[in-house]
Amino acid sequence: MNMQHAATPERAHQLAADAATQGLHLIGGELVPGTTPATIRAPWDLSLSVEYQAVGAEAARRAIAAASNAFAADTGDRELRQRVLLAMAERAEAIEEELAMIISFENGKLLRSARMEATAVSMSFRYWAHSAPQNEVLSSDELHVTELQRKPLGVVVAITPFNMPVLMMANKIGAALTTGNTVVAKPSPATPLAALRLARAIADVVPEGWVNIIAGTEDTGPVLSESPEVALVSFTGSVPVGRTIMASAASSLTRVQLELGGNDPAIIGPDADLDTVVPKIFTSAFGSSGQACVAAKRVYAPEGVAGDVTNRLVALARETKIGHPFDPEATAPVLTTRAQYEKIELMLEEAHSAAEVVFEGKRDSARGYYVHPSIVVSARPGASVVDDEQFGPILPVVPYSSTQEVIEMANSTPFGLGATVWSPDQTFLDTVVPRLHAGTVWVNGLGRPSPAVPFGGAKQSGIGREGGRPGLDDMSELVTVTHYTTSETAASSA
Missing domain, CATH: 3.40.309.10 (Aldehyde Dehydrogenase; Chain A, domain 2)
Structure with a gap:
């Protein structure tokens, strides 16, 4: 292996620094600079740090507006969404090693674990590309057909934690896109760099406004959860923050999907x-x-x-x-x-x-x-x-x-x-x-995470499910449609 590209602390620091200096936020199809200086220190060596530029409340509002406009303009082209998700998978796969080392730098997880997460990002996008929601017939006879239709909600906000900084974002983005929604994604302030690297990788294969990724300051969270333009807030993190998001979303009766703490x-x-x-x-x-x-x-x-x-x-x-x-x-x-x-x-x-x-x-x-x-x-x-x-x-x-x-x-x-x-x-x-x-x-075994398997909690550990068909339902408006046959048509067919 060329030592210039070996997996070393020095290489990880350099990649993190590159991600920080090139750490532009994806808003409305454009990569835009941040406005607020912030520092990320390697939790395994506090002498190693990088400076990047976060964004504030105004950028969050722009991202919501971009996602809202994109949703309103969408033609519902399922094949296009599939192609976009597959293109995102290819871009994520092309930078797997970079993502792994950046994750290791800012999160501290062992490189083998970071590589598993980075590899799973492209796998998640591919899974969701082939997992579109399906309508289903609930009942029918000669007089009627009742169908359950799954329609997109609108703008989905995805707020992700530091312990799985890129994979959880990919799972939320993939589920939202395949159901016809648009997304504003916000990584944890403790681990923003890998998310910004992913944003740069997918920027030119995602239609304008479909996916927005912003590494925000503390004042961006309330903007995202309180906005009446947001249809769903999907959050993974602590119970106290989950309660805050739920309270903020209540003003607009915005739906929430919460995967919170566990014991x-x-x-x-x-x-x-x-x-x-x-x-x-x-x-x-x-x-x-x-x-x-x-x-x-x-x-x-x-x-x-x-x-x-x-x-x-x-x-x-x-x-x-x-x-x-x-x-x-x-x-x-x-x-x-x-x-x-x-x-x-x-x-x-x-x-x-x-x-x-x-x-x-x-x-x-x-x-x-x-x-x-x-x-x-x-x-x-x-x-x-x-x-x-x-x-x-x-x-x-x-x-x-x-x-x-x-x-x-x-x-x-x-x-x-x-x-x-x-x-x-x-x-x-x-x-x-x-x-x-x-x-x-x-x-008699340990968990095997998969986007195909519904995941979520009971009691204060959460609301809703991510993954699998229940995860698609969380991202969808469930509409029951009944078609009645006219008496003349029924008589002629009898």
Whole structure:
């Protein structure tokens, strides 16, 4: 491999700097400069930073207007939308390695994970290109035909988080375009550069106003969620921000699609094979240093094996190496933001008084946000380490004495995003799985994300579904149309 293009910290810094200096925002078919200076620091090496120009409220309004005008002018050409999505897929595929290294620079995730995300972007666009909504006949006889039609909503706002900065944007854009909508997409302020690089790549293959991508300042969010010209706000992120968006959208009764926080239980059955199960739960909890909405965040183990489960998790925690994205020996990444680092420190501090920290990982914020896994037991009722979403590398182990008890404990939080259940006992599975308050349950395995699979949460973990046919329905106006046959026509056909 030519060392000039090797995957190195220096190369990633250079690509991030290029994305920042060329970081133009896609508005109405044009790449426009930002207006507000902002800084992105590598969370794995705080001495590395790049400056870019964000946009403010006025640019957000221009993007909404461009999307609204494009929607009004659209002819409904399905084949054109398919060609555009496929062209976007080709452009995303052509810059996969650049995207991966920029993601690694600003997010901190290990390069192999960033490459998986970058590869999935083009796959998502291709999936949506071939997944147009279909009308369906609900009932018919000689006198009538009743059909459910799926029509586009209008302008869709897509607001995405830092932990999957480009793929989640692609999923939202793809679903919106294939249903006939136009889009204004806003990445997290913590990870804007990969989104701006994608904007530059697709700018000349997307019709004017169909897709607008803006890396905005804090005042752009309210503009996007409050605008009466917006038909749907699709947001992935925290519960507090989701509540704010929902409240803002209420003034215009704008629809919302919210994928919010989770506190996913991992339930180990009495007969589970711990040699197999515990490493998989550990990977779920710590493979992304807890920065995944469906990472395992609570472990429930039978009383008789809870100690063994804890010891096994501690052994794996001791072996974990937190490293920078390009460290071949690293097994888990740094945290992405200082706010998240400080939250984990506070949570660990509280855990010392509300639980027993059987293994406390090292922390170092001098050069970056390095936090090793911690394992907690004996948590008192109400302890935040069990009740709240950590979104970081802390994992509590909670023993249970009966199937009924573990179901009640698993459901005892306001969250309901995902859950895993581990057992060879079908009776145990048939008892537990249907009673869990979660949008997704994985049985004896970890999640396999796909745009074809509906995803979303119960309770405070969200509203609506992304992916698959339910995701298309969220992006569509469902219209029931009944055609009645005239009596003369019916008589002549009888």
